Amino acid sequence: LALPILDEELAARLKARLVEVEEALTGHIRSETEYVTTAARHLMHAGGKRFRPLLVLLAAETGDQADSDDVITAACVVELTHLASLYHDDVMDEADLRRGADSANARWDNHVAILTGDFLFSKSSELTADLGASAVRIQARTFTRLVEGQILETVPAPEGTDPIEHHLRVVAGKTGSLIATSALYGARFGGAGQEIEDALAAYGELVGTAFQLSDDILDIASESEESGKTPGTDLREGVPTLPVLLAQASSDPADARLKELLGLDLSDDALHAEALDLLRKHPAMDQARAFVVERAGEAKALLGALPQGPVRSALEAFADVVATRTA
Ligand code: FPP
Ligand code: MG
Ligand code: MG
Numbered sequence: 001l002a003l004p005i006l007d008e009e010l011a012a013r014l015k016a017r018l019v020e021v022e023e024a025l026t027g028h029i030r031s032e033t034e035y036v037t038t039a040a041r042h043l044m045h046a047g048g049k050r051f052r053p054l055l056v057l058l059a060a061e062t063g064d065q066a067d068s069d070d071v072i073t074a075a076c077v078v079e080l081t082h083l084a085s086l087y088h089d090d091v092m093d094e095a096d097l098r099r100g101a102d103s104a105n106a107r108w109d110n111h112v113a114i115l116t117g118d119f120l121f122s123k124s125s126e127l128t129a130d131l132g133a134s135a136v137r138i139q140a141r142t143f144t145r146l147v148e149g150q151i152l153e154t155v156p157a158p159e160g161t162d163p164i165e166h167h168l169r170v171v172a173g174k175t176g177s178l179i180a181t182s183a184l185y186g187a188r189f190g191g192a193g194q195e196i197e198d199a200l201a202a203y204g205e206l207v208g209t210a211f212q213l214s215d216d217i218l219d220i221a222s223e224s225e226e227s228g229k230t231p232g233t234d235l236r237e238g239v240p241t242l243p244v245l246l247a248q249a250s251s252d253p254a255d256a257r258l259k260e261l262l263g264l265d266l267s268d269d270a271l272h273a274e275a276l277d278l279l280r281k282h283p284a285m286d287q288a289r290a291f292v293v294e295r296a297g298e299a300k301a302l303l304g305a306l307p308q309g310p311v312r313s314a315l316e317a318f319a320d321v322v323a324t325r326t327a
Helices: 008-028 034-044 051-060 069-092 110-129 133-153 163-189 194-221 233-237 242-248 253-262 269-280 284-305 310-324
Strands: none
Touching (some): 008 034, 034 069, 051 069, 051 163, 051 194, 051 310, 069 110, 069 133, 163 194, 163 242, 194 233, 194 242, 233 269, 242 253, 242 269, 242 284, 269 284, 284 310
16 A cells, blocks of 8 residues: 655654564464464465554554554554454455465365464454553454444345445444554554544544445456455455445446346356446446545545644545555
């Protein structure tokens, strides 16, 4: 995730702090059992944008204790929680590719993937304890929201309710929550104070929502060389995403075939390819992109609580990059 930070001093500091996070992460996922270490390092070292740790570090720059060790610990907590959730997610989504590598369930099997996710989540919990009781409470609440979002994704919107609203609740839970926590942890352990903590938590929630919605657009639009994942996985698994929900809401007769396909089992390769092709060309893609840009704009508007300067500019750029990302 290339973040255009104009301030060279800030960019250099963040880069150096990210190296510290990386070293700490490698240490934290070491197990006495070599097999566990190998399985846990598999996705960690396959790649990843370190988007959440970067947000922790950037949010911490709003305070006067950005250099504290707790900031690095908090960055590790959110990345380990995220990584844990990916091991589980790939089992649920039956995904075979992650970060350009075989998913853990494909490389080993579902048992290894689930237990490695549990291992990483335990490591993350242990680290959270070092940050004190309030962080443990935030972490527990975040985990609740992650799980609730993920469960909600498996059930359709209740009869008579708006499926797009239901979907946005799913997204806020499964992704907004942890990204909100990343920004909140950064502000808290960077010593920013209550007002900025609140603003950055709300900012993170919106940026996180935009991040997931962009991810879902990329799942349709991009090739695996860019995303490191198999295109159309959500479609194949019948996981609803914003472009699909927008296309389904269309009453244009020209959309009849796409809507018919979206109601079928798309594990069939030919049907899947046809649906993916129609969806890629559909105006719902640009509508979804516009929706994401709006969320990023709302996120940036919340930064009014912060003083003008390079940190605020970088947080604005961060929201823009999320909305327009291509990988
Ligand atoms: C990726 O979404 C998945 C998430 C954002 C959250 C998944 C949450 C859980 C599995 C519950 C929490 C579990 C633990 C151990 C913390 P996606 O499938 O839409 O994205 P993808 O395209 O990257 O697969
Ligand atoms: Mg998935
Ligand atoms: Mg999923």
